[in-house]
Amino acid sequence: SQQGEExxxxxxxxxxxxxxxxxxxxxxxxxxxxxxQNSGRGLVHLILIRSNERExxxxxxxxxxDTSKKSxxxxxxxxxxxxxxxxxxxxxxxxxxxIFGQGTELSVKP
Amino acid sequence: EAGVAQSPRYKxxxxxxxxxxxxxxxxxxxxxxxxxxxxxxxxxLLIQFQNNGVVDDSQLPxxxxxxxxxxxxxxxxxxxxxKLEDSAVYLCASSSLRxxxxxxxxxxxxxxxxxxx
Numbered sequence: 153s154q155q156g157e158e159x160x161x162x163x164x165x166x167x168x169x170x171x172x173x174x175x176x177x178x179x180x181x182x183x184x185x186x187x188x189q190n191s192g193r194g195l196v197h198l199i200l201i202r203s204n205e206r207e208x209x210x211x212x213x214x215x216x217x218d219t220s221k222k223s224x225x226x227x228x229x230x231x232x233x234x235x236x237x238x239x240x241x242x243x244x245x246x247x248x249x250x251i252f253g254q255g256t257e258l259s260v261k262p
Numbered sequence: 263e264a265g266v267a268q269s270p271r272y273k274x275x276x277x278x279x280x281x282x283x284x285x286x287x288x289x290x291x292x293x294x295x296x297x298x299x300x301x302x303x304x305x306x307l308l309i310q311f312q313n314n315g316v317v318d319d320s321q322l323p324x325x326x327x328x329x330x331x332x333x334x335x336x337x338x339x340x341x342x343x344x345k346l347e348d349s350a351v352y353l354c355a356s357s358s359l360r361x362x363x364x365x366x367x368x369x370x371x372x373x374x375x376x377x378x379x
Binding site: 252253254 | 295305306307318353367371
């Protein structure tokens with residue numbers, strides 16, 4: 153079964169606004185990753201945050217991790233139409249298998 | 263650096279027919295993964311290879327799915343006979359290290375889109 157759950161399932165915003173997506177998980181982690189998938193394409197790795205980190209930045213992306221709440225969030229600032237995609241969080245389970253959540257479908261309207 | 267190559271990109275078959283997907287990972291990557299992604303869902307791991315050995319195939323429906331990675335490079339995923347519920351995108355991915363606590367990046371191909379009618 154999937155170990156990461158994202159919310160919201162779908163998010164629609166205007167260009168220039170910020171987009172926040174959340175991910176919850178059930179068991180302890182060593183790290184958590186975020187991926188992007190454009191329509192009809194493969195997944196692209198965005199960012200990895202380790203369990204001893206609370207926040208990480210990469211360009212317009214900001215990821216936070218709260219291990220006490222078993223949750224992570226991905227913030228995209230000043231969104232662009234090109235950010236329209238599905239975003240997935242993923243974590244490794246005890247067996248070393250990378251498990252993906254259901255994803256958040258982001259639509260950025262120009 | 264060339265990415266993960268997959269073919270064919272699209273395939274439409276009738277139920278009970280067979281289909282095969284091919285994957286060529288990034289050069290030098292020892293770990294290869296096949297994921298199944300049903301529309302509107304996240305990818306689900308079907309099988310993971312480390313070189314030419316199977317690390318995990320617990321979610322591979324072995325009565326109809328098979329995969330091999332001869333010589334530890336290219337891999338083929340076969341479905342025979344196909345069912346309607348096999349309609350999905352089949353994603354191949356590779357990484358330089360074994361997945362797990364190392365947290366290494368996994369690189370995905372563009373996927374092979376299967377429609378079973």
